[in-house]
Amino acid sequence: MTPERLxxxxxxxxxxxxxxxxxxxxxxxxxxLSAIIRSCDAFGLADMHVVWPREGFRAFRKTAGGSYNWVTxxxxxxxxxxxxxLKGQGHKLYAAQLSDRAIDFRExxxxxxxxxxxxxxxxxxxxxxxxxxxxxxxxxxxxxxxSLNVSAACAIILSEAQRQRKLAGMFDQPRxxxxxxxxxxxxxCQPTVKRYCDDRKLPYPxxxxxTGELIDGVGWMQEVRKLRANRPRWNGGEVPVADKxxx
Numbered sequence: 001m002t003p004e005r006l007x008x009x010x011x012x013x014x015x016x017x018x019x020x021x022x023x024x025x026x027x028x029x030x031x032x033l034s035a036i037i038r039s040c041d042a043f044g045l046a047d048m049h050v051v052w053p054r055e056g057f058r059a060f061r062k063t064a065g066g067s068y069n070w071v072t073x074x075x076x077x078x079x080x081x082x083x084x085x086l087k088g089q090g091h092k093l094y095a096a097q098l099s100d101r102a103i104d105f106r107e108x109x110x111x112x113x114x115x116x117x118x119x120x121x122x123x124x125x126x127x128x129x130x131x132x133x134x135x136x137x138x139x140x141x142x143x144x145x146x147s148l149n150v151s152a153a154c155a156i157i158l159s160e161a162q163r164q165r166k167l168a169g170m171f172d173q174p175r176x177x178x179x180x181x182x183x184x185x186x187x188x189c190q191p192t193v194k195r196y197c198d199d200r201k202l203p204y205p206x207x208x209x210x211t212g213e214l215i216d217g218v219g220w221m222q223e224v225r226k227l228r229a230n231r232p233r234w235n236g237g238e239v240p241v242a243d244k245x246x247x
Contacts, residue, residue, distance in 0.1 A: 001189055001212035009188045009212070012070070013181055014174045016046040019113035020161055021091065023049040023082055025129050026120040027150055035151035036118070041070045043158040044165075046176060049074045049115070051082050069191065072184075079129045091115045095133035096153055097125045102136035110161035111168045118150050185209065202227075 022040055027033055033050075040048045048071050076082035086093065094108050095117040108114075117133060119125035130136065139148060139156055148156070165171060174181060186204050187194045189212035197204055205220040207213060214220060 006189065006212045009185065013176060013184055013188075015044050015171045016174075016176050016184075017044050017165065017170065018046045018176050018180070019089075019091070020045055020110065020165070021047045021049055021086070021115040022154060022158070023051070023086065023093075023115050023117045024120075024150075025051055025079055025117055025125050026123075027118060028052060029121055032121065032149070032151045036154045037068060037071050037073070039151065039155040039158050043155075043162045044171065045071060045158070046180075047072050047074060049076060049082055049086065051076050051079050069188070079126055079132075083129065083132045086115050089113065092135070093117055093133045094135050094137045094157075095119075095125045095130050096138070096157065097130050097133070097136040098138050098147075099130070099136045102138040105137040105139055105157050106160055108135060108137050108160075110164045111170065114161075116154070116157050116161075118154055121150060182209075185212075190214065200224075200228075 022036060022045065024033065024036060027036070027050075037048055050073055052075065074085075076085065083093065090113050092109075092112055092114040094105075094110075094114055096105075096119065097117075116137075117125055117129055119129075125133075137157070139153055141147070147153075176184070183204070186207050189207060190204075193214070194204065196202070202224065205217070206215045208215050
């Protein structure tokens with residue numbers, strides 16, 4: 001971990017917005033999902049919510065590349081579940097939806113805790129999600145086409161959200177809760193160790209926030225070996241786990 005890399009990670013975490021999110025409503029094209037999550041990262045979002053079967057989402061993860069590592073994604077089985085979750089967090093829901101009650105997206109207040117709902121490539125936002133949204137927002141169109149690609153629309157809306165929040169000083173100091181900040185700092189500084197721990201359901205070892213390195217990597221690995229040596233046996237052998245240790 002170079003000092004420059006650690007400084008960039010901390011700078012990114014310092015500007016993450018925990019109360020601004022995107023919710024995709026059955027957006028299924030991998031390229032669009034990948035572009036949306038890239039926009040979430042670029043404009044400072046900490047979280048993205050996805051309504052899509054887990055099988056489809058796993059396929060998307062392979063196409064999202066590095067951007068998937070920088071935004072925490074949450075999957076939901078349906079829009080009702082996602083809407084309930086986000087409203088429970090106090091989010092105002094803005095659905096990108098052409099309707100009689102739609103307002104220019106620049107008139108929406110993105111400085112409040114809020115989520116932008118984006119519909120899929122064919123049907124747009126579902127009727128249920130549109131009904132439950134607090135506001136409908138549109139991007140004014142001046143050409144012959146009636147709508148933008150969903151990923152392009154996402155980038156335009158999030159650019160306005162970033163502009164409003166920057167004017168409000170919401171990027172001037174860290175806003176992530178301390179526990180989430182520290183969790184992400186570990187995950188971003190130690191991705192190999194993170195995967196190793198996640199695969200084996202192990203707690204993350206402490207890192208030095210000044211260097212991004214494990215405080216006692218050798219001692220931690222020794223404890224892991226002891227833990228694995230005491231695993232229960234199954235069919236005369238150790239419960240199957242991947243044997244490769246982190247470098």
